[in-house]
Amino acid sequence: MGEVYHGLGIVLQDKGSLDEADEFLRKSLAIVQRAGDKDAEASSLHHLAKSAYGRGRFGDAEQLFRQAIILTEEANDRVGLASSYFELGVTRQRSQ
Numbered sequence: 001m002g003e004v005y006h007g008l009g010i011v012l013q014d015k016g017s018l019d020e021a022d023e024f025l026r027k028s029l030a031i032v033q034r035a036g037d038k039d040a041e042a043s044s045l046h047h048l049a050k051s052a053y054g055r056g057r058f059g060d061a062e063q064l065f066r067q068a069i070i071l072t073e074e075a076n077d078r079v080g081l082a083s084s085y086f087e088l089g090v091t092r093q094r095s096q
Helices: 002-014 020-033 038-054 056-073 076-096
Strands: none
Touching: 002 020, 002 038, 020 038, 038 056, 038 076, 056 076
């Protein structure tokens, strides 16, 4: 079910419906945290960070990207790590 909520969140995020997207991403996050799925947790955090960035909440976005980075490092997910570092850099640049 976490994957379904995650997918819905991404689709809604892509459509610009950030409030609805966050609702599904938070549901996904809760499920994958209970299941101990660190990869999925990192992805949910990454997408919640993108929503925060889209709202101009750069401090929140940075914090969420940093949490995602920790988890992707632990999982040795190089692609996810590169993506989160890239987005973190964009966020920090934008916030200055």
